[in-house]
Amino acid sequence: MNPVLSARGVGFGYGDRDILRGVSVDLSPGEVTILLGPNGAGKSTLIRILSGILSPREGEVLLCGRSPGEFRRREMARLLSVVGQDPPVDFPMTVAAYVGLGRFPHQGFFGGTSPEDREQVERAMERTELTGLRDRPLAEISAGERQRAAVARAIAQEARVMLLDEPTAFLDIRHRVAFYEIVTQLKESSGIAAMVASHDLSLCAEYGERIVLLSGGTVAAQGRPEEVLTPGNIQAAYGVAVACDRNPATGAIRVTPLRGMPPKD
Amino acid sequence: MTGGGKRSGAVFPVLAVALLGALALSAATGPVSISPRAAFDAIFRGTDDTTARVLLSLRLPRALLGALVGGALASSGVAFQALLRNPLADPYILGVSGGAAVGALTVALFLSADASPLLPLCAFAGAALSALAVFLLARRRSGISPERLILMGVVVGAFLNAVIMLMVTLAPPGKIPGALYWLMGDLGLGTPRRVAVLFPYVALGTVLLYLLSRGLDLLLLGDHAAFQAGLSVERVKTATYLTASLLAGSVVAVSGLIGFVGLIVPHGARVLVGSGHRRLLPAAFLLGGAFLVLSDTLARAASPAGELPVGAVTALAGAPFFLYLLRRNGGRS
Numbered sequence: 372m373n374p375v376l377s378a379r380g381v382g383f384g385y386g387d388r389d390i391l392r393g394v395s396v397d398l399s400p401g402e403v404t405i406l407l408g409p410n411g412a413g414k415s416t417l418i419r420i421l422s423g424i425l426s427p428r429e430g431e432v433l434l435c436g437r438s439p440g441e442f443r444r445r446e447m448a449r450l451l452s453v454v455g456q457d458p459p460v461d462f463p464m465t466v467a468a469y470v471g472l473g474r475f476p477h478q479g480f481f482g483g484t485s486p487e488d489r490e491q492v493e494r495a496m497e498r499t500e501l502t503g504l505r506d507r508p509l510a511e512i513s514a515g516e517r518q519r520a521a522v523a524r525a526i527a528q529e530a531r532v533m534l535l536d537e538p539t540a541f542l543d544i545r546h547r548v549a550f551y552e553i554v555t556q557l558k559e560s561s562g563i564a565a566m567v568a569s570h571d572l573s574l575c576a577e578y579g580e581r582i583v584l585l586s587g588g589t590v591a592a593q594g595r596p597e598e599v600l601t602p603g604n605i606q607a608a609y610g611v612a613v614a615c616d617r618n619p620a621t622g623a624i625r626v627t628p629l630r631g632m633p634p635k636d
Numbered sequence: 637m638t639g640g641g642k643r644s645g646a647v648f649p650v651l652a653v654a655l656l657g658a659l660a661l662s663a664a665t666g667p668v669s670i671s672p673r674a675a676f677d678a679i680f681r682g683t684d685d686t687t688a689r690v691l692l693s694l695r696l697p698r699a700l701l702g703a704l705v706g707g708a709l710a711s712s713g714v715a716f717q718a719l720l721r722n723p724l725a726d727p728y729i730l731g732v733s734g735g736a737a738v739g740a741l742t743v744a745l746f747l748s749a750d751a752s753p754l755l756p757l758c759a760f761a762g763a764a765l766s767a768l769a770v771f772l773l774a775r776r777r778s779g780i781s782p783e784r785l786i787l788m789g790v791v792v793g794a795f796l797n798a799v800i801m802l803m804v805t806l807a808p809p810g811k812i813p814g815a816l817y818w819l820m821g822d823l824g825l826g827t828p829r830r831v832a833v834l835f836p837y838v839a840l841g842t843v844l845l846y847l848l849s850r851g852l853d854l855l856l857l858g859d860h861a862a863f864q865a866g867l868s869v870e871r872v873k874t875a876t877y878l879t880a881s882l883l884a885g886s887v888v889a890v891s892g893l894i895g896f897v898g899l900i901v902p903h904g905a906r907v908l909v910g911s912g913h914r915r916l917l918p919a920a921f922l923l924g925g926a927f928l929v930l931s932d933t934l935a936r937a938a939s940p941a942g943e944l945p946v947g948a949v950t951a952l953a954g955a956p957f958f959l960y961l962l963r964r965n966g967g968r969s
Binding site: 447465476 | 717722847853854856857858863864868906910
């Protein structure tokens, strides 16, 4: 299937400091891609470039065959949603109002809220188990609940591509599993393409069809979990020794860190 | 859904009644006592005596001016707070009011004796120019950060204050007391003509802001998230900044520097209706109007000769409130 979003030889940097070099990634409908890489590898920068906030210094980004700069803002937001920054807590915005902002690309700038909007917001909150918190201010719920609200807002946006920057960092194990289940459902029912930046090697292997391993601003490896999650790749990217085997319960790759301080390079 | 969850529909009627009550109280307060009967006769039967003249050409215009000024300041504050994603922002902190004051003083001190139609325009020009200066100084390739904008606002504001002092010093001696009094914030200039001069600016500004309200909702997400959610961020920010400057500038021209209304009232309105701007902007306008009319009534009751400017009353209430917000925000982060 043709990729819906792709980066071709993307390079980016500030001054003479390179952050990304020659990054090529394709996101296809109905596929969940996991973006792995150590802190500072360039994962967030790549997501900003893919979403059109930053322009690549080299190479190009194509969303449905067009450069992000060619889109009207709301047209692009109907195709691409992003979970990145934390929800705002300086103003008393409720969970429902926040999730409702995801409907903006589907509404007129001056228009109101349609029954369809309401229904999508309710469904997004149900999916992320936030219905009971709908009238609570964002500042008064936990960091994990706010993160689920951010995912709910992106779901309500009903885009064909979702880019998620560490959406599970504050989630407990139950809500992490729930998050990956939701993304899998969206992929199967709506055929979305998703890219999830994460540090969770075991769940990635369980849910990701493709893994992109970013290290030092370049793609160190990409492909199926068993191709990418090897002791050699992980040692090279993260500088820790691991053992990789198959989880007897699920058959997915299992990555186990080995004891002992990692060698400094 | 776009609102803040508080579904109570009674908020707006209550706010409207509060504003009407404040207007009535203001009209009834003063050295000449006016009975409700006399007021009714003056307004609806066109009686022409001293009572009617006091009511129609002094008290009601002053009260209406207070409602317009308070509503416009509160709306401007809501807009600046959303623009900067900072609940502590208002036109004064950003140097916009200082620019408006320089524009208005230029006319009042050095040009013509009675140039009221020119005043709001020059004040808006001053507000827009100082806003533009702050805007350009704070702007970087990556966009406009709230911290930089506030810092530049403070710097430009300090500079403009110095300019104001210089202008007052150089003014014809007879005009200095009036200028100083006006600078403290005063509604005494509420002749019917001034209300009529201010009204179109306030109407235009509040309607434009209301049309931007969905964009203001999204600005609260932060620039990146608002962009990714489909907002033309820079365009909406520019429109908001200019509209909020228009409101603040035209108000300063007529009533001088009345502080803290743009800071306190938006907070109160958010408690009542949440942070969705479709409800917040009208609520802030009504609440701001009622607040300023009551403050002015209080000032006049406290000093029947009229020497206490309303700006002193709002600052007495506002400065401690600002400190409270500052401490609360500091405690959170």
